[in-house]
Amino acid sequence: MTAVIRPATTADLAVAYDVQREASAAAGMEIGNVNGPAGGQVPAKFRHELSDGRFLVADVDGAMAGFGAVFQRAHVAFLATFYVRPDAQLAGLGVGQRLLDRLFDGLGPVRSVVSSHVHRALAVYARNGMLPRWPLYMLNADAACAQGLDDPGVLVVPAGLGDPDLIAWDAEIAGRGARPADHHYWRSEYAAEPLWIERGADRIGYAYIQHLYESPDAPWNPETVMLGPIGVRAASDATAATIAVARAAGALAPRVAVDIPGAHPALPALLDSGFRIHYQATYCSSADDDVFDPRRYIPADTITL
Numbered sequence: 001m002t003a004v005i006r007p008a009t010t011a012d013l014a015v016a017y018d019v020q021r022e023a024s025a026a027a028g029m030e031i032g033n034v035n036g037p038a039g040g041q042v043p044a045k046f047r048h049e050l051s052d053g054r055f056l057v058a059d060v061d062g063a064m065a066g067f068g069a070v071f072q073r074a075h076v077a078f079l080a081t082f083y084v085r086p087d088a089q090l091a092g093l094g095v096g097q098r099l100l101d102r103l104f105d106g107l108g109p110v111r112s113v114v115s116s117h118v119h120r121a122l123a124v125y126a127r128n129g130m131l132p133r134w135p136l137y138m139l140n141a142d143a144a145c146a147q148g149l150d151d152p153g154v155l156v157v158p159a160g161l162g163d164p165d166l167i168a169w170d171a172e173i174a175g176r177g178a179r180p181a182d183h184h185y186w187r188s189e190y191a192a193e194p195l196w197i198e199r200g201a202d203r204i205g206y207a208y209i210q211h212l213y214e215s216p217d218a219p220w221n222p223e224t225v226m227l228g229p230i231g232v233r234a235a236s237d238a239t240a241a242t243i244a245v246a247r248a249a250g251a252l253a254p255r256v257a258v259d260i261p262g263a264h265p266a267l268p269a270l271l272d273s274g275f276r277i278h279y280q281a282t283y284c285s286s287a288d289d290d291v292f293d294p295r296r297y298i299p300a301d302t303i304t305l
Ligand SMILES: CC(C)(COP(=O)(O)OP(=O)(O)OC[C@H]1O[C@@H](n2cnc3c(N)ncnc32)[C@H](O)[C@@H]1OP(=O)(O)O)[C@@H](O)C(=O)NCCC(=O)NCCS
Pocket: 023, 024, 027, 081, 082, 083, 084, 085, 088, 089, 090, 091, 092, 093, 094, 095, 096, 097, 098, 114, 115, 116, 117, 118, 119, 120, 121, 123, 124
């Protein structure tokens, strides 16, 4: 049995979702759109990975055994999704390794990924040069917790759709150049609302609130708004900015979610207000320097980071 690696097509996406469900259930992963409804569903991320990334499938004996997708943004190749069916995770078969070789071929020079908690995954990443750098905590809370946060004295104001200044702030703070396709993805697939964060006359950061509850991914997130990305220029502004965005989001839907780096200064305030950690992932990278400062940037998700 040898895995044959090939580019994915639209016709593969529903099967890929089945592979993801099977592999994540076997590994005890209870997060985001990895589980959820069965039967022909296609999460929004797959469409983005197919149209704006490199999405490859591994077939064994003519059937899909695994798949993965990578986005190249500036100098960073980010592995967004990576799953192999449990019955194909066999010593000597190396389906995952074969996929990784082809997914990263010619991309980089920096390679990175947000790893699941799965030891097999962490081991594969480390052996491919992507070492664990910091934890990413997945948090959620009732909206009342977010609304109960103390007023941080900064304002959240709407930004224009496609505002070039906001794309430039993200390019600088998220550290991967201008990425208008990712902004378009957040807006079109997650009804994400772009925002500026201001203290008096000064702009201190930018953010999106993703209206997951009214997006194509609502079956996985029926009552949820998701914070992110949230970027600030100064780490000293990170807590106030995040609290302001969380308070605004709490007015929109019953549940609020955010994926926050362990080093981010707003983590204690969110936990104090009642946010709960439901999963710990690990950011892994081949670079000695972080692609972005985890004290100044909260990713949109683990797909576009
Ligand atoms: C992560 C994943 C895609 C890797 O694919 P795979 O086909 O299992 O990977 P490979 O078999 O090529 O490589 C796994 C290697 O890790 C080794 N390994 C397994 N458990 C390990 C452990 N606890 N510690 C160290 N190494 C381990 C295996 O022995 C294998 O190495 P070998 O080929 O030299 O024997 C797959 O395991 C998977 O879908 N896991 C569940 C979902 C998941 O966590 N996905 C990642 C999301 S970020």
